[in-house]
Amino acid sequence: MNIKLLKLLNQNAKYSVHDLAVMLDMSDEEVKQEIESMEREGLIRGYKAVIDWEKLDGAYVSALIELKVSPQPDAGFEDIAKRIMKFNEVESVYLMSGAFDLCVIVKGKTFQEVAMFVAKQLATMEYVLSTSTHFVLRRYKEQDIELVDSDVDDRRKISLC
Amino acid sequence: MLDYQKLLNPTILNIKPSGIRKFFGIVEEMDDVITLGVGEPDFQTPWHIRQAGIRSLEEGKTRYTSNWGLEELRREISNYMSRRFQLSYNHRSEILVTVGGSEAIDGAIRTLVSPGDEVLIPIPSFVCYGPITQMAGGVPVYIETKAEDGFRLTAKALKEKITSKTKMLILPFPNNPTGAIMEREHLEEIAQVLKDTNIIILSDEIYCELTYGGKSHVSIASIDGMYERTVVVGGFSKAYSMTGWRLGFACGPAPVIHEMTKLHQYAIMCAPTTAQYAAIEALRNGDDDVKRMVDEYDMRRRLVIDGFNKMGLKCFEPKGAFYVFPSIGITGMSSEEFCEKLLYSKKVALVPGNAFGYCGEGHIRASYCYSVSHLKKALERIAEFLEEIKNQK
Numbered sequence: 128m129n130i131k132l133l134k135l136l137n138q139n140a141k142y143s144v145h146d147l148a149v150m151l152d153m154s155d156e157e158v159k160q161e162i163e164s165m166e167r168e169g170l171i172r173g174y175k176a177v178i179d180w181e182k183l184d185g186a187y188v189s190a191l192i193e194l195k196v197s198p199q200p201d202a203g204f205e206d207i208a209k210r211i212m213k214f215n216e217v218e219s220v221y222l223m224s225g226a227f228d229l230c231v232i233v234k235g236k237t238f239q240e241v242a243m244f245v246a247k248q249l250a251t252m253e254y255v256l257s258t259s260t261h262f263v264l265r266r267y268k269e270q271d272i273e274l275v276d277s278d279v280d281d282r283r284k285i286s287l288c
Numbered sequence: 289m290l291d292y293q294k295l296l297n298p299t300i301l302n303i304k305p306s307g308i309r310k311f312f313g314i315v316e317e318m319d320d321v322i323t324l325g326v327g328e329p330d331f332q333t334p335w336h337i338r339q340a341g342i343r344s345l346e347e348g349k350t351r352y353t354s355n356w357g358l359e360e361l362r363r364e365i366s367n368y369m370s371r372r373f374q375l376s377y378n379h380r381s382e383i384l385v386t387v388g389g390s391e392a393i394d395g396a397i398r399t400l401v402s403p404g405d406e407v408l409i410p411i412p413s414f415v416c417y418g419p420i421t422q423m424a425g426g427v428p429v430y431i432e433t434k435a436e437d438g439f440r441l442t443a444k445a446l447k448e449k450i451t452s453k454t455k456m457l458i459l460p461f462p463n464n465p466t467g468a469i470m471e472r473e474h475l476e477e478i479a480q481v482l483k484d485t486n487i488i489i490l491s492d493e494i495y496c497e498l499t500y501g502g503k504s505h506v507s508i509a510s511i512d513g514m515y516e517r518t519v520v521v522g523g524f525s526k527a528y529s530m531t532g533w534r535l536g537f538a539c540g541p542a543p544v545i546h547e548m549t550k551l552h553q554y555a556i557m558c559a560p561t562t563a564q565y566a567a568i569e570a571l572r573n574g575d576d577d578v579k580r581m582v583d584e585y586d587m588r589r590r591l592v593i594d595g596f597n598k599m600g601l602k603c604f605e606p607k608g609a610f611y612v613f614p615s616i617g618i619t620g621m622s623s624e625e626f627c628e629k630l631l632y633s634k635k636v637a638l639v640p641g642n643a644f645g646y647c648g649e650g651h652i653r654a655s656y657c658y659s660v661s662h663l664k665k666a667l668e669r670i671a672e673f674l675e676e677i678k679n680q681k
Contacts, residue, residue, distance in 0.1 A: 131583075135587070139660070139661075142660070146591060146660070146664070149590050149591050149594040150587035150588070150590055150591050150660075151587070151590075152590060278332060280330065282326050282328050282330070283316070283325075283326055283328075284315050284316050284318075284321055284323045284325055284326070284637055285312050285315045285316065285323055285325030285326060285637050285639060286312075286325065286326045286327060286328070287306070287308075287327070287414065287415050287464075287639065287643060287644070288327045288328070288414060288464065
């Protein structure tokens, strides 16, 4: 496992194998094998674009749902979490410490759609005790990438120092 | 109408403005330029350091500090010099906080150089040493460094230029624009030459945190017999991405620092107070930031060296600072011709090597203080340019 390689891919998954190799002082073949092995081991789970959905009016809303759940003997929160994650509407599921148990990020085209999903699918699930829905109104930063007012390069164009 | 040419100090009038200025003007005016032209980090000052500056303002720390700089900051600088370079400086008498490394260079030269004194300046190097020497009435004596020596100052080249009038040697390593460093063994050679002389060393170590490939910086002041004759210049601009804060320092023998402080007291008063508070935070909690930035520069460095070498512009491997200095020998063009043509045909801005001393001719300086995608785009365009001129031949 190569932490530096992972960090670079996390920064930008589009770097070419060759560029990664040069930056890390490795051979192209080594980088390729390393990536393949990390994919195989499930260390790297996938690659996707970070999209500023606000630029596409009305295409995407999301909400953070706080779920209180009664844990099951033996299985704890595991079973219910696994069932929740199967919905296409669910983007992320986390087991939380603190005032509630599961944090579920739900996406949809409209507020209505998300609210209905929570009411009909999540709230009615067995062992779910309560839900509390918080809609995302604006995204400022997503996965390390700033979506608003990103730093502009205000340096001079050329100088001796 | 006043005749300003007669009013102005002839010494400043005789300092020729860099011939590069016109080219720089064109670059600044042009839109959509992809530039590798600045020697300024692209990272923002780390947030906790900015916050320390902001907090000091909120607390109303808006007055002059002691001429020497905040005692707390001088203590931190003293700790830093000892932990990083095994150098011991008394914060009460051997450290002066200045407005950037630049003021420390100016102060040291003006404090030590008398009219007629010769100052040895290795080139290619940053452009300030010669003009400041001239303003002090001194005589700049340039020493060429060469690609085949890794752009290091050699004992031989140094010996050849020493005369009875030599007052000072400038040691600008890690070097802008070549990226060369001086390792311990090379510094020891220089020390051998200087040990029985009265020559003072002004060691400009502003890039000391930026070294690569496991080579950490060695200060000449830590070499036997050199401590007593060395003024070390350091600063926060390059290491902590704090260029605009304007903060640096000089460390050296108490009698020298004492007189530098006198000059500083009359000319400057004190370094900016907000910047001094931010700098305390940088020295106390900034090591991880430096490491993160150095790791990032190192990857870009390899990418850029690889890019230039692949397109046939032979690139000496720089071990310090954040520049590469490839040779454009294969094109048969002068540095300025190359940079101008590249700018007009591909809108890529580089600095002609001769801007850093005549022996930089035949080279170009590219900075890698840019994102990987920016660097890639610039390299692609330079490669295209080389293809085009090859086909024209």
